[in-house]
Structure formats: structure tokens, C-alpha cells
Amino acid sequence: xxxxxxxxxxxxxxxxxxxxxxxxxxxxxxxxxxxxxxxxxxxxxxxxxxxxxxxxxxxxxxxxxxxxxxxxxxxxxxxxxxxxxxxxxxxxxxxxxxxxxxxxxxxxxxxxxxxxxxxxxxxxxxxxxxxxxxxxxxxxxxxxxxxxxxxxxxxxxxxxxxxxxxxxxxxxxxxxxxxxxxxxxxxxxxxxxxxxxxxxxxxxxxxxxxxxxxxxxxxxxxxxxxxxxxxxxxxxxxxxxxxxxxxxxxxxxxxxxxxxxxxxxxxxxxxxxxxxxxxxxxxxxxxxxxxxxxxxxxxxxxxxxxxxxxxxxxxxxxxxxxxxxxxxxxxxxxxxxxxxxxxxxxxxxxxxxxxxxxxxxxxxxxxxxxxxxxxxxxxxxxxxxxxxxxxxxxxxxxxxxxxxxxxxxxxxxxxxxxxxxxxxxxxxxxxxxxxxxxxxxxxxxxxxxxxxxxxxxxxxxxxxxxxxxxxxxxxxxxxxxxxxxxxxxxxxxxxxxxxxxxxxxxxxxxxxxxxxxxxxxxxxxxxxxxxxxxxxxxxxxxxxxxxxxxxxxxxxxxxxxxxxxxxxxxxxxxxxxxxxxxxxx
Amino acid sequence: xxxxxxxxxxxxxxxxxxxxxxxxxxxxxxxxxxxxxxxxxxxxxxxxxxxxxxxxxxxxxxxxxxxxxxxxxxxxxxxxxxxxxxxxxxxxxxxxxxx
Numbered sequence: 001x002x003x004x005x006x007x008x009x010x011x012x013x014x015x016x017x018x019x020x021x022x023x024x025x026x027x028x029x030x031x032x033x034x035x036x037x038x039x040x041x042x043x044x045x046x047x048x049x050x051x052x053x054x055x056x057x058x059x060x061x062x063x064x065x066x067x068x069x070x071x072x073x074x075x076x077x078x079x080x081x082x083x084x085x086x087x088x089x090x091x092x093x094x095x096x097x098x099x100x101x102x103x104x105x106x107x108x109x110x111x112x113x114x115x116x117x118x119x120x121x122x123x124x125x126x127x128x129x130x131x132x133x134x135x136x137x138x139x140x141x142x143x144x145x146x147x148x149x150x151x152x153x154x155x156x157x158x159x160x161x162x163x164x165x166x167x168x169x170x171x172x173x174x175x176x177x178x179x180x181x182x183x184x185x186x187x188x189x190x191x192x193x194x195x196x197x198x199x200x201x202x203x204x205x206x207x208x209x210x211x212x213x214x215x216x217x218x219x220x221x222x223x224x225x226x227x228x229x230x231x232x233x234x235x236x237x238x239x240x241x242x243x244x245x246x247x248x249x250x251x252x253x254x255x256x257x258x259x260x261x262x263x264x265x266x267x268x269x270x271x272x273x274x275x276x277x278x279x280x281x282x283x284x285x286x287x288x289x290x291x292x293x294x295x296x297x298x299x300x301x302x303x304x305x306x307x308x309x310x311x312x313x314x315x316x317x318x319x320x321x322x323x324x325x326x327x328x329x330x331x332x333x334x335x336x337x338x339x340x341x342x343x344x345x346x347x348x349x350x351x352x353x354x355x356x357x358x359x360x361x362x363x364x365x366x367x368x369x370x371x372x373x374x375x376x377x378x379x380x381x382x383x384x385x386x387x388x389x390x391x392x393x394x395x396x397x398x399x400x401x402x403x404x405x406x407x408x409x410x411x412x413x414x415x416x417x418x419x420x421x422x423x424x425x426x427x428x429x430x431x432x433x434x435x436x437x438x439x440x441x442x443x444x445x446x447x448x449x450x451x452x453x454x455x456x457x458x459x460x461x462x463x464x465x466x467x468x469x470x471x472x473x474x475x476x477x478x479x480x481x482x483x484x485x486x487x488x489x490x491x492x493x494x495x496x497x498x499x500x501x502x503x504x505x506x507x508x509x510x511x512x513x514x515x516x517x518x519x520x521x522x523x524x525x526x527x528x529x530x531x532x533x534x535x536x537x538x539x540x541x542x543x544x545x546x547x548x549x550x551x552x553x554x555x556x557x558x559x560x561x562x563x564x565x566x567x568x569x570x571x572x573x574x575x576x577x578x579x580x581x582x583x584x585x
Numbered sequence: 586x587x588x589x590x591x592x593x594x595x596x597x598x599x600x601x602x603x604x605x606x607x608x609x610x611x612x613x614x615x616x617x618x619x620x621x622x623x624x625x626x627x628x629x630x631x632x633x634x635x636x637x638x639x640x641x642x643x644x645x646x647x648x649x650x651x652x653x654x655x656x657x658x659x660x661x662x663x664x665x666x667x668x669x670x671x672x673x674x675x676x677x678x679x680x681x682x683x684x
Contacts, residue, residue: 073602080606119640125640
């Protein structure tokens with residue numbers, strides 16, 4: 001029995017036989033010189049292999065399963081690579097000129113292309129070299145007469161073990177026979193992970209040595225929660241994992257079943273659990289998960305498409321429908337939170353070195369009032385049809401609120417003159433996501449009806465951490481004492497002024513953060529809909545009084561690690577193992 | 586007829602595989618020759634790896650040179666592609682990533 005640790009990519013546990021895809025053996029081929037009279041035959045042989053490769057790719061394209069159809073462009077690019085002058089013509093020339101065999105010429109052509117692509121700065125385009133490699137491997141297999149097609153030959157249900165898997169590889173498989181995927185390379189956002197999630201198949205990636213340690217036919221356990229892979233497990237281990245999977249499934253269905261009901265703490269405090277959504281279609285899913293309102297409706301989607309700016313009518317229809325679907329609960333519509341770079345084709349814009357600190361969100365809206373007004377008109381009109389609240393993002397000071405309110409008032413007056421109905425007592429709030437807004441929260445509270453704390457950006461701005469940057473993303477810490485103090489200040493400011501406060505960052509859906517947020521007195525939480533069932537189940541197992549004591553303890557702590565450990569100890573008895581493993585991973 | 590036109594790459598991911606596939610497809614459906622230049626490098630735009638090897642990122646300027654009987658039509662087609670269709674491709678990709 002051996003254990004490997006990788007990155008959990010798609011949840012679930014499977015136990016089954018390994019099917020190792022080993023392509024490395026193909027790379028051992030002979031290099032040899034050929035005689036002048038053999039040149040013609042060698043080129044023929046090479047061209048035959050190309051033809052065969054083309055036929056194979058075309059067949060793959062025709063048989064692509066429905067859920068992978070969007071990847072067919074990869075096969076198109078492979079077909080074009082087969083016709084490429086830099087590649088194929090170059091290899092043919094080398095056979096002719098240097099009198100070497102086709103395999104040698106092909107590998108030289110690949111090396112030359114690698115050199116050219118190595119100089120490209122853009123990582124994404126640079127990676128396209130891998131497509132050349134994939135095509136070359138296939139030609140090589142055909143040249144060597146290696147006919148066995150690993151992937152389409154799977155006859156029994158297996159777990160695929162590979163160095164890496166491309167969407168093309170997956171398309172060759174009979175997905176019904178694949179129980180799970182594990183790979184040596186890759187991360188949470190690599191192709192394998194995304195595909196496994198889409199196909200709902202457990203997967204672990206980034207195992208580094210899976211293809212070396214695992215032999216074809218080995219019995220393995222893949223734990224898509226913890227990222228563990230166990231090779232040749234003993235009976236008791238198998239039993240333990242079967243039980244783990246079963247328990248989690250039971251847990252999941254139990255919390256989901258209870259999720260439709262409101263959540264009260266043990267000492268009787270009602271906590272409002274709402275959903276963050278981006279598309280109209282998500283309202284229904286959010287309700288299914290038990291959302292009691294939409295705490296954040298992101299409105300960027302309509303502005304990201306190519307047709308030009310959205311018009312008032314389509315925005316109105318969309319907002320009205322969301323409001324009606326969620327009624328009698330409320331929906332908080334956040335006005336445009338985009339940088340100019342995102343829709344450069346519609347407005348003039350200069351390139352920014354630091355877009356996170358640039359012309360975006362409310363700043364952009366105040367500079368381009370016509371764009372802002374169209375959206376405000378649509379929101380105001382929709383407010384007549386349900387329970388809408390309006391929220392401005394990226395507020396750093398009073399002036400922006402006044403600017404936004406002024407345009408809002410102009411817009412309301414316009415509607416008034418035109419005799420169009422809207423909610424005259426529409427609540428107006430702001431996102432608290434910039435440290436300056438935290439420091440003057442007491443002042444800002446005088447100008448609005450509610451605050452919503454956007455912790456994702458607040459953490460990023462407060463700790464000066466770009467969470468996308470892998471080298472420092474570990475420092476992106478929701479448990480940082482500075483952040484907890486900020487939240488405390490904002491809540492105090494809001495309650496002194498008597499305005500509503502909610503929290504809509506990822507923190508709201510983090511099981512460990514629940515006692516912290518309750519302790520702070522934040523009773524409106526908005527999160528990714530899928531997190532709602534588990535958060536509600538935790539709320540029901542806690543008391544407000546306990547949470548306040550926890551907060552007192554936490555306020556004395558000095559590091560994020562200390563806070564996290566404390567919360568982990570507190571919450572772990574309430575959480576199933578798979579969730580704890582994810583929190584630790 | 587010879588026509589030259591400069592385009593600014595405005596989509597997020599630059600000229601990636603899916604875009605390059607499309608450019609080659611367009612180039613091959615006309616009889617005119619088509620060259621593509623970025624900086625001091627000029628390549629055959631009917632050749633996918635050559636296009637990718639330019640490593641065009643967002644914000645880069647590229648120049649296309651069409652030469653032949655249908656050069657004008659080819660350039661109009663490219664114009665349509667860079668101003669409109671390229672966004673749709675990007676949206677598709679983003680959707681794919683989200684799913």
C-alpha cells in the first residue's frame with residue numbers, strides 16, 4: 001500500500017483498476033542515415049503517416065461526444081498543424097537534404113518549433129507548442145507502426161492514470177468506462193480538472209509521480225476530496241473509503257433537504273442566507289439551494305459581449321425578471337463593476353498598468369454618465385416589479401456617493417416626468433471593499449441605507465495581495481487580524497447609524513468563518529449558492545452567544561494562522577471529513 | 586491588387602489557437618496571398634504555426650498584406666473577423682472555462 005498526495009480537482013471517491021497511459025515508450029526510436037535512393041521512399045513513408053494521422057483526427061472530430069464539442073477547435077488546429085510549412089514541409093526538406101530517416105527529421109522539426117515558441121512571452125500562446133507535440137506524437141506512433149490506440153481500447157471500467165490529459169485525449173475515451181482521472185501535472189484550473197468537474201467524475205491532478213508509481217491494472221483509490229491516491233490498498237482501507245464516500249453523500253443530501261427552511265441559531269437568532277449570482281438563470285438554482293434572496297446580483301455580463309453596450313430595454317427585462325423570480329425576497333443589484341479594458345471596443349480608454357487600481361466600477365460610471373444612466377433607468381424601472389435594492393461598488397469616499405446619488409436623482413426625475421413607475425423608497429447602499437471606506441465607515445453610513453462588505457476585494461486591497469499571482473496567493477488571508485478588525489469597525493459604524501449590513505464575499509460561504517461573522521453581528525450573509533446548505537446547517541448548530549465569546553478570543557490573536565487554527569478546532573466537530581480536507585488543502 | 590491594413594489585437598487572450606485556426610481558414614478561402622507582420626517579423630498567414638509563433642498579445646499591432654485578385658474581399662473579411670467575430674470566440678472560451 002502506498003499513498004500519493006496531489007491536488008483535489010473534482011470531488012468524489014472511486015476505487016478501481018488503473019489504466020496507465022504511457023506514451024514515453026514511443027519516444028525511443030532509431031535515428032539513422034538513409035541513402036540517396038531511399039529518400040523518395042522515406043518521404044512516402046512520412047507522408048503516409050501524415051495521411052493516417054489526418055484520418056485519425058478527422059474521425060475523432062466526427063465522433064466527439066456532445067459535451068466536448070466546444071473543444072473541436074483543438075482538432076481543427078491539429079489538422080492545420082499537419083499542413084503546416086514550418087513543421088511538415090520542414091521535416092520533408094530535412095529528409096531530402098540531410099538524408100536522415102523520417103522519425104529523426106520529425107523530431108528535429110519539433111525541436112525547431114520549440115525554439116521559436118520558447119521566445120514567445122505570452123504563456124498561453126507558448127503552450128500551443130504542446131499541440132505541435134501532440135500531433136508529432138501521433139505521427140510518430142503511425143510511423144513506428146504502433147497501432148494500439150490506448151484510449152479507445154478501454155474495455156472495462158477503469159481509472160485513467162496519465163502524465164497529462166488533453167480534451168482530445170478525453171474525447172477518444174468511452175467516458176462511460178472512465179471512473180476517475182489522475183494525472184502527474186496540472187492544477188485546479190487545468191483542462192483535466194475542468195473536464196472532470198463537467199463530467200462529474202472524481203479526479204486528482206498534480207501527483208507528479210503517478211505514472212511512475214502506478215502500474216497498469218493496479219487497484220487504486222482516488223479521493224477527489226483530499227487529493228489522495230492510494231495504490232494497492234488493503235481491505236480495511238477500501239472499506240474506510242467506501243464508508244467515507246457514503247457518509248458524505250448522506251451528509252450532502254441531508255443538509256440540502258433542510259436548506260429550504262430558514263436558519264436559526266440555537267439561541268433563536270435568524271440569519272438570512274442569500275445567494276450571489278451573475279446570470280438570471282441562476283435565480284432558480286439559488287432558490288433550490290435555499291437562498292432567501294439575492295444578496296449580490298453582478299451585472300457585468302451584459303457588458304462583456306461584443307454587440308456594443310446593452311440598451312435600457314434589455315437590461316430592464318433582465319432586472320425585472322430577477323426581481324419577480326425572487327419576490328417576495330429582495331435582490332441587491334450592484335451597478336457596473338468593470339474596468340474600461342473589459343469593453344474597450346465601446347468606449348475610449350487608455351491602457352492601464354494597474355487595472356485593479358484604475359478606472360473601473362463607480363469611477364468609470366461617474367466619468368461616463370450616459371452608460372451609468374442607462375443602467376440606473378433600467379434598475380429603477382424594474383424596481384416597480386419587485387423588491388430591488390441598489391448598490392454602488394468601489395466606493396472610496398463621500399464624493400463618489402454624492403456623485404452617484406446625483407445621477408440617480410436626475411434619472412428618477414426623468415422617469416417621474418415621463419410618468420414611468422418606480423419604487424420611490426428604493427434602498428441605496430454601497431460595497432465596502434476599499435480600506436479607505438472602512439476607515440470612514442461612520443461617515444459613509446450617513447449617506448446610504450445599507451453596507452455590503454465585499455471581502456474578496458477588501459482582502460486584496462488591505463493586504464496588497466493579488467490572489468491570482470501564484471507566488472503570493474498564499475498570503476491572501478481571510479483570517480488576517482487586520483481584516484477582522486476592519487469588519488468590526490464597519491459593523492460598529494453601521495449599527496451606530498442604524499443601517500443594514502451584510503457580507504457578500506467568499507468569506508460568507510467559508511464554513512470556518514461562520515462563528516466569526518455571527519460574533520461580529522453580521523446576520524445577512526450572501527454567498528455562492530452551492531455553499532448555502534452547509535452554511536445553514538452550521539448556523540443551526542451554533543449559538544450567537546458562543547460566537548460572541550469566540551470573537552472576543554479571536555480579537556486578541558496576532559496572526560492569521562492562530563485565528564484559522566482556533567476556528568478549525570471550533571468547527572471541525574460540525575463538519576464531515578471531506579469538507580475539512582478541502583479546507584486544509 | 587495589393588492591400589495593407591493594420592489591426593490592433595483587442596481580445597484578452599491574444600491570437601491563440603482558436604483565433605489562428607480561423608485566420609488560416611479565412612486566408613485559405615481566397616486566392617490572394619496573405620502575409621502577417623508584427624514588429625520586424627513577417628510570416629505567411631496561411632500557416633498556423635507561423636501565426637502562433639508571432640506571439641500576438643492583447644494590445645499588439647499587426648499588419649496584414651494581401652496580394653491578388655480578391656485582396657480587397659479578403660481584407661474586408663479580416664476586418665469583420667477582427668472587429669466582431671473574435672469577441673464571440675472569446676466569449677465561447679470564457680463560457681467553457683466557467684462551466
